[in-house]
Amino acid sequence: MSDSLILALDIGTSSVRAALYDSTAKRLDETFVKNARQLVMTDEGGAEIDAETALLQTVAAIDEVLEKAGDKAKKIEFVTASCFWHSLVGIGAESVALTPVFGWADTRSAEFVKTLREKFDETQVHNRTGARFHPSYWTAKLLWLKNNQPDVFEKTRKWLSFADFLAVRFFGEAATSVSQASGSGIFDARQLIWDEELISFLKIAPEKLPLIADDAETFVLKGEYANRWQSLKNAQWLLAIGDGAANNVGANCVTREKAALMIGTSGAMRLIYEGEPPQKIPAGLWCYRLDKKRIVIGGALSDGGGLYRWLKDTLKLTGTDDEIESQIAKTTPDSHGLTFLPFLAGERSTNWNAAARGAILGLNSATDPVEIAQAALEAIAYRFAAIFEQLNEICEIREVIASGGALRESPVWTQIICDTLNKPMFLPDEREASSRGAVLFALEKAGMIKNISDFPTDKGQAFLPDDEKHKIYQSAKQRQEKFYGLIY
Numbered sequence: 001m002s003d004s005l006i007l008a009l010d011i012g013t014s015s016v017r018a019a020l021y022d023s024t025a026k027r028l029d030e031t032f033v034k035n036a037r038q039l040v041m042t043d044e045g046g047a048e049i050d051a052e053t054a055l056l057q058t059v060a061a062i063d064e065v066l067e068k069a070g071d072k073a074k075k076i077e078f079v080t081a082s083c084f085w086h087s088l089v090g091i092g093a094e095s096v097a098l099t100p101v102f103g104w105a106d107t108r109s110a111e112f113v114k115t116l117r118e119k120f121d122e123t124q125v126h127n128r129t130g131a132r133f134h135p136s137y138w139t140a141k142l143l144w145l146k147n148n149q150p151d152v153f154e155k156t157r158k159w160l161s162f163a164d165f166l167a168v169r170f171f172g173e174a175a176t177s178v179s180q181a182s183g184s185g186i187f188d189a190r191q192l193i194w195d196e197e198l199i200s201f202l203k204i205a206p207e208k209l210p211l212i213a214d215d216a217e218t219f220v221l222k223g224e225y226a227n228r229w230q231s232l233k234n235a236q237w238l239l240a241i242g243d244g245a246a247n248n249v250g251a252n253c254v255t256r257e258k259a260a261l262m263i264g265t266s267g268a269m270r271l272i273y274e275g276e277p278p279q280k281i282p283a284g285l286w287c288y289r290l291d292k293k294r295i296v297i298g299g300a301l302s303d304g305g306g307l308y309r310w311l312k313d314t315l316k317l318t319g320t321d322d323e324i325e326s327q328i329a330k331t332t333p334d335s336h337g338l339t340f341l342p343f344l345a346g347e348r349s350t351n352w353n354a355a356a357r358g359a360i361l362g363l364n365s366a367t368d369p370v371e372i373a374q375a376a377l378e379a380i381a382y383r384f385a386a387i388f389e390q391l392n393e394i395c396e397i398r399e400v401i402a403s404g405g406a407l408r409e410s411p412v413w414t415q416i417i418c419d420t421l422n423k424p425m426f427l428p429d430e431r432e433a434s435s436r437g438a439v440l441f442a443l444e445k446a447g448m449i450k451n452i453s454d455f456p457t458d459k460g461q462a463f464l465p466d467d468e469k470h471k472i473y474q475s476a477k478q479r480q481e482k483f484y485g486l487i488y
Contacts, residue, residue: 003022003023003075004022004023004075004076004077004078005020005021005022005023005028005069005072005075005076005077006020006021006022006023006076006077006078006079006080006439006442006443007019007020007021007062007065007076007078007079007080007232007235008020008021008079008080008081008435008436008438008439008442009058009061009062009079009080009081009082009083009240009435009438010081010082010243010246010432010434010435010438011058011081011082011083011084011162011163011166011240011243012083012084012243012264012434013037013038013039013049013084013103013104013105013265014036014037014038014039014264014265015034015035015036015037016033016034016035016037016057016058016060016061017032017033017034017035017061017432017435018031018032018033018061018062018064018065018435019031019032019033019065019432019435020065020069020072020073020076021435021436021439023443023448024455025436025439025440025443025455027432027435027436028069028072030068031065031068031069031072032432033061033064033065033068035057035060035061035064037049037054037057039103039105040100041105044108045106045107045108045110046102046106046108047102047103047104047105047106047107048100048101048102048103048106049100049101049103050097050100050101051089051091051097051099051100051101051162051165052097054101054162055165055166055169058166059225059228062229062232066229066231066232069231073231073232074231076231076232076235077235077236078218078235078236078237078238078442078446079232079235079236079237079238080237080238080240080438080439080441080442081163081166081238081239081240081241081438082240082241082242082243082245082246082247082434082435082437082438083161083162083163083166083180083240083241083242083243084103084104084162084242084243085104085161085180085183085242085243085244085288086103086104086136086137086138086161086183086184086185087101087102087103087104087161087162087163088101088102088138088141088142088159088160088161088184089101089102089159089160089161089162089165090145090152090153090156090158090159090160091156091157091158091160091165091168092155092156092157093157095168095169097165098152098155098156099145099149099152099156101162101165102141104136105136105266105302105345106135106141107135107346107354108135108144109135109140109141109143109144110135110140110346110354110355111144112140112143112144112147113133113134113135113140113354115143116133116139116140116143117133119201120133120197120201123283125195125197125198126281126283127277127280127281128188128189128190128195129185129186129187129188129189129195129198130182130189130277130281130286130287130288130297131183131184131185131286132283132286132352133352134185134348134352134354135346135354136185136348137184137185137186138159138184138185138186139185139186139198139202140185142159142186142202142204143202146202146203156208157208158174158208158209158210159204159208159209160174160176160210161176161180161183161184163176163177163180163239163240164176164180164210166240167210167219167239169225170219170221170222170225170237171219171220171221171222171237172222172223173211173219174210174211175210175211175212175213175217175219175239176210176211176212176213176239177212177213177215177238177239177240177241177291178192178212178213178215178289178290178291178292179240179241179242179245179288179289179290179291179296180239180240180241180242181194181210181212182242182288182289182296183242183288185198186198186199186202186204189277189287189288189289189295190276190277192212192289192292193212194206194209194212213239214292215291215292215293215445216238216445216446217238217239218236218237218238219236219237219238219239220233220234220235220236220237221233221235221237236446238441238442238445240438241290241291241437241438241441242288242290242296243434244262244268244270244288244296244298244300245270245272245288245289245290245296245437246433246434246435246437246438246441247260247262247270247403247433247434247437248260248270248271248272248290248296248437249272249290249433249436249437249438249440249441249452250430250432250433250434250435250436250437250438250439250440250457251401251403251428251430251433251437251457252401252453252455252456252457253270253271253272253401254272254273254294254452254453255272255273255453256271256273256394256395256396256397257395257396257397257398257399258271258397258398258399258400258401259271259298259388259391259397259399259400259401260272260400260401260402260403261384261400261401261402261403261407261417261425262402262403262404263304263305263380263402263404263406263407263413264304264305264404264405264406265304265305265306266300266301266302266303266304266305266306266345267300267301267303267304267305267380267383267384267404267406268298268299268300268301269298269299269384269387269388269391269400270296270297270298271296271297271298271391271394271395271397272290272294272295272296273294273295273395274293274294275293275294275295276295277295277297278297278394281297282390282391282393282394283350283390284299284349284350284351284352284386284387284390285297285298285299285349285350285387285390285391286298286299286300286349290441291441297391297394298349298387298391299348299349299350299386299387299390299391300348300349301342301348301349301380301383301384301387302343302344302345302346302347302348303342303343303344303345303358303380304380304404304406305404305405305406306344306345307342307344307376307380308373308376308377308406308410308413310344311372311373311376312324312373315369315372315373316369317369317370317373321409321410324370324373325410325411325412327370328370328373328374328377328412329412329415331370331371331374332472333378333416333419333469333472333473333476334375334378334472334473334475334476336362336367336371336372336374336375337362338360338361338362338363338367338371338372338375339359339360339361339362339375339379339476339479339480339483340358340359340360340361340372340375340376340378340379340480341356341357341358341359341360341361341379341480341483341484341487342358342376342379342380342383343356343357343358343359344357344358349383349386349387350383350386350387350390351484351488353488356488359483359487360372360375361483377410377412377413377416378416378420378473378476379480380413380417381413381416381417381419381420381421381473382420382473382476382477382480382481384417384420384421385420385421385473385477386477386481388421388423397423398423398424399423399424399425399426400418400421400423400424400425400426401425401426401427401428401457401459402414402417402425402426402427402463403427403428403430403433407427408427408431411427411461411463414427414463415463416473418463418464418465419465419466419469419470419473420470420473420474420477421465422465422467422470423465424462424463424464424465425462425463426459426460426461426462426463427460427461427463428457428458428459428460429458429460430457430458430460433457436457437452440452440455
């Protein structure tokens with residue numbers, strides 16, 4: 001099997017990536033495809049994409065990879081994927097989508113979070129499912145649909161993630177991975193089943209949810225796609241894992257002492273390790289799964305690189321990105337005296353307040369746009385520090401591996417986060433960590449490698465913390481927490 005190839009898909013909310021990899025997890029660069037896209041944001045808080053459109057975008061990426069691969073496509077034995085977590089779509093007869101694909105950022109169900117908190121002991125539910133009550137998850141979304149679109153709710157035969165929707169269309173089976181199910185908010189992360197109390201309350205019959213597949217279970221194409229992709233007709237397809245989990249695997253963050261920190265449009269910090277969830281999951285964190293033997297625990301920020309782009313556009317920052325970065329780098333930490341609450345897209349970790357909004361405190365007539373930008377970058381670092389503190393209660397983190405386009409474009413921001421956390425940070429050269437992670441996952445499940453940790457990643461650029469700057473940032477973080485408490 002040494003000459004066999006793996007087709008890897010990385011299906012995100014902002015792009016669909018695809019490429020071929022060999023059995024050593026090395027990418028065949030000439031086959032790489034990246035197609036950008038965006039979810040539609042609505043005035044009432046929607047974040048969605050038409051299900052058929054999203055399907056066609058995935059199909060187009062596969063078409064393009066196979067065309068680029070030429071005769072190499074005949075060597076594809078496995079297909080693996082990472083896919084964005086927390087999506088929800090309802091399908092009816094003939095697997096026709098009755099709803100759009102709702103993304104994690106869709107906040108229209110926010111009003112039903114209060115209902116859920118009144119009905120249930122949220123701490124108990126969080127400790128079972130690893131998820132708090134929040135619009136990101138299926139729990140609130142399904143309750144919103146049940147109340148606002150009762151006809152659609154009744155007609156829906158299956159509730160799926162987008163990854164599961166692809167499985168229905170490609171394989172004719174409504175099946176999901178443990179990883180994707182664990183990001184739904186209605187999955188018991190300890191018993192590895194759909195949470196009986198929640199689905200009973202939501203009046204979702206178990207048969208309306210996808211079957212949870214074994215970790216190494218594979219599928220084959222059927223129908224029109226078996227005919228469309230002759231070179232993939234006999235390939236073994238693994239069900240998609242969550243993109244965040246795949247990112248950790250690709251960055252070789254699969255042990256207790258290494259955390260992955262990613263900033264794309266949003267941000268996240270995660271640990272993966274073999275074992276069970278903590279006896280008591282910290283209130284500010286979520287806990288999902290990579291597979292049946294490994295958990296993924298961490299926190300997520302709704303604002304990340306998207307906030308930085310917003311700052312550049314809204315503040316009309318003059319000069320190139322490098323010039324802006326240079327100005328910030330020369331400035332003493334927190335010298336602006338501003339307190340920035342970075343919740344333009346609401347809050348997930350650590351307080352799970354979807355109604356939180358951004359604020360800038362301490363402005364005066366001398367404040368300039370670069371100071372506001374600096375305060376915002378530091379503010380995101382403080383939110384990561386809050387996640388880090390709760391993760392560190394579970395296990396001692398010795399180093400942080402960074403990834404994501406926002407950090408690659410901003411070494412200054414990476415250093416700010418490093419100083420705030422007071423831990424060494426590394427930025428590997430690997431730019432497609434999620435795709436690589438899905439490949440390593442496939443290699444392990446196919447028995448081609450013993451363990452996903454067997455393929456370490458070069459650490460790349462190192463960032464070392466400055467203790468004096470850390471002390472300044474700690475004080476500023478406490479000020480941010482004080483103002484948060486006064487407002488929210």
